[in-house]
Amino acid sequence: MEEKLVQSWTKIRHALAPWIIFSSFLRKIYVQRGLIRNFVIRDLRTRYIGSFMGFFWSVIHPIVLLISYTFVFAIIFNQRPLPDSGTTSFPLFLFCSILPWLFFQDTLQRSSTVVIDNANLVTKTLFPSEILPLTVLLAGLVNHLIGFAVLLCILLFTLGKVSLYILLVPVYFLVLMLFTLGISWFVASLNVFVRDVSQVLSVILTFWFWFTPIFYSADRFPKRLLFLVRWNPLAHVVTGYRDCLLRMQLPNLRILLFLSIGAFLVFVAGGLFFRKTKREFVDVL
Amino acid sequence: MPAIQVAHLSKKYRIYDRPRDKLLEMLGLGKGLLHRDFWALEDISFTLDAGQTLGIIGQNGSGKSTLLQILAGIMRQTLGDCLVNGKISALLELGSGFNPEFTGRENVFMNGAILGLDTQKMLDRFDAIARFAEIGSFMEQPVKTYSSGMFMRLAFAVAVNVDPDILLVDEALAVGDLIFQHRCMHRMNQLRSSGKTIVFVTHDLSAVTKFCDRALLLDAGQLLDDGKPDLVVQRYRALMFERERNYHSGEPLHGAAGNADATLQAKDVPVARNIPNIDHRFGSGEATLLGVELMRESGVPTREVSGGEEVVIRVSVQFNRDIEQPILGYTMRDRLGVEISACNTSYTGHPLPAARAGQIITSDFHVSVPHLAAGSYSISPAVARGTVLKHDMCDWIDNALVFSLRSNELIYGVLRMDVEVKSYVSSAVTHSRGEQ
Secondary structure (H helix, E strand, O other), X not given: XXXXXXXXXXXXXXXXXXXXXXXXXXXXXXXXXXXXXXXXXXXHHHHHOOOOOHHHHHHHHHHHHHHHHHHHHHHHOOOOOOHHHOOOOHHHHHHHHHXXXXXXXXXXXXXXXXXXXXXXXXXXXXXXXXXXXXXXXXHHHHHHHHHHHHHHHHHHHHHOOOOHHHHHHHHHHHHHHHHHHXXXXXXXXXXXXXXXXHXXXXXXXXXXXXXXXXXXXXXXXXXXXXXXXXXXXXXXXXXXXXXXXXXXXXOOHXXXXXXXXXXXXXXXXXXXXXXXXXXXXXXXX | OEEEEEEEEEEEEEEEOOHHHHHHHHOOOOOOOOEEEEEEEEEEXXXXXXXXXXXXXXXXXXXXXXXXXXXXXXXXXXXXXXXXXXXXEEEOOOOOOOOOOOEHHHHHHHHHHHOOOOHHHHHHHHHHHHHHHOOHHHHHOEHHHOOHHHHHHHHHHHHHOOOOOEEEEEOOOOOXXXXXXXXXXXXXXXXXXXXXXXXXXXXXXXXXXXXXXXXXXXXXXXXXXXXXXXXXXXXXXXXXXXXXXXXXXXXXXXXXXXXXOOOOOOOOOXXXXXXXXXXXXXXXXXXXXXXXXXXXXXXXXXOEEEOOOEEEEEEEEEEOOOEOOEEEEEEEEEOOOOEEEEEEOOOOXXXXXXXXXXXXXXXXXXXXXXXEOOEEEEEXXXXXXXXXXXXXXXXXXXXXXXXXXXXXXXOOOOEEOOOXXXXXXXXXXXXXXXXX
């Protein structure tokens, strides 16, 4: 009886071990919040310092994308959003969908080289390298918020109202952040060892972009390829954004729950992977 | 409590032919045979008490920087233990994390954050840092507009002002102009006297003897020597000399034979057969130093001289084989190991003739003792084969003879020079305005 208890206790401890490690990992990151803030500010300022238009570039880039895609899809191919999309305006449909994607893509792409870019910090100072992908993410967050504010203004102007479901958008965004950070930790670490990772990543991201229902509704996906949407977290995030903001209806909460669990697992796995591999960085960099 | 305790520390690098092998192996996918081992440090053990200053010397690639990185906690050792008590500030590379686009002030705060100081603490220290760096209004300019000296100064200023318990410095002192170097030394001395522990890696051997309480000599990852700085430095010099000799050993030794005195006077001067002290001895063994003596002109041995006195340094050597161009000489050092002066038979223009095996040669160097600061000095005799510029050491004894130098007058600095002073008053008289 007693033996059994001990056994099950050991089992529980084993099951908890990664979580204990991970929570101490998170605590260490929290301790570094001052440094993180410094880094985010530096990151934002480096991007715009010395440039004439400064911060406006973070708005101009998405707008240029928006205009180009609208030209191709709405004007050349004469695409309209499906009737139940909540809007007939293709640019609005696109803007709403592409916003979370751009955040995901920019963060990943910049994270993949962020450790190498800061190699001298990692090798020459006692530096918590795990904060690097996080600072990239937070800098991206600022851009995302600006984009989101612009989107809100447009929504208010064109539709004249927003639904209460908008309160779910931060939930989706939080899920997206966890997922993105988890993968960022993976690619940031991998790219230290194999420099091709950032190249492979941009190839994958290109596919991922077109296979995510950004320009179109998931309903247009052929049946036998529907699994591509079902197992694509970004598809659910994008759809969630549109449900809350354009269709103004309650998103599928069951999917949101699964999405949250999945994103959280990716977040933990990425953190643990980074934590385990970072001790080798100095030897390789 | 010791500040640093290192026990059986070893660091193995795995050398991979391809970077991806490293990753495969780490994930347990490789067969474990994807690398070759390279031991950068092997079985290093030492304990450093709080408040001590330790110098680490050694050739490039001897493992000095790796050791420092492990002490700083940046890198993990493969085997052994490394315990550090206290807050560490590591200065492994000046200006790590400096961003050229930002102003000096912004970089100071950023650097402080990297070194673990929050904004408030940095605000308290900012003035001290600015004063130390002395870059004036450039503090508000982007760092990219700095000269390299200014950059170094600012980086050093931040690092030494974070108030660590233990300061690790890698080759950082040899930067900046002379005034700044002095200030760095001064600051290091301040840190030292305030009880901080300092570890520094350098190639500046005189800084080690002057500045450290202790020194480590690393060679190819091994701890070769651990002890008093001057002794360790001697060991290192000897090692370097040996290496250099082996490197040149293939080349024939030749050079201007010069106007060698065809024969030496055969004279029965007493052969010096006394070697009071041997700190370290090295050489090929082709000749053996029999003794060294310091005497007054009268021939009476002495260990106490004073400035201006005429003395004789006698060095006797027995040759174990025929040597074409022998050189006899000595070098004189102060108590910190700084070389004051050196002299040898070839240098003085009286090169020795060829020596035969079995022969004993004695050279007397008649010296007028300079007016040096009082203290103890040492003489290291040597015999070599070749020319002044290019020779093989046959026998060298470090600090064979120690003597003290008295001084009856006050001497500022290292020595008193013979100076003749003439002063004049100008014939043209200038009036101040008030008198008009």
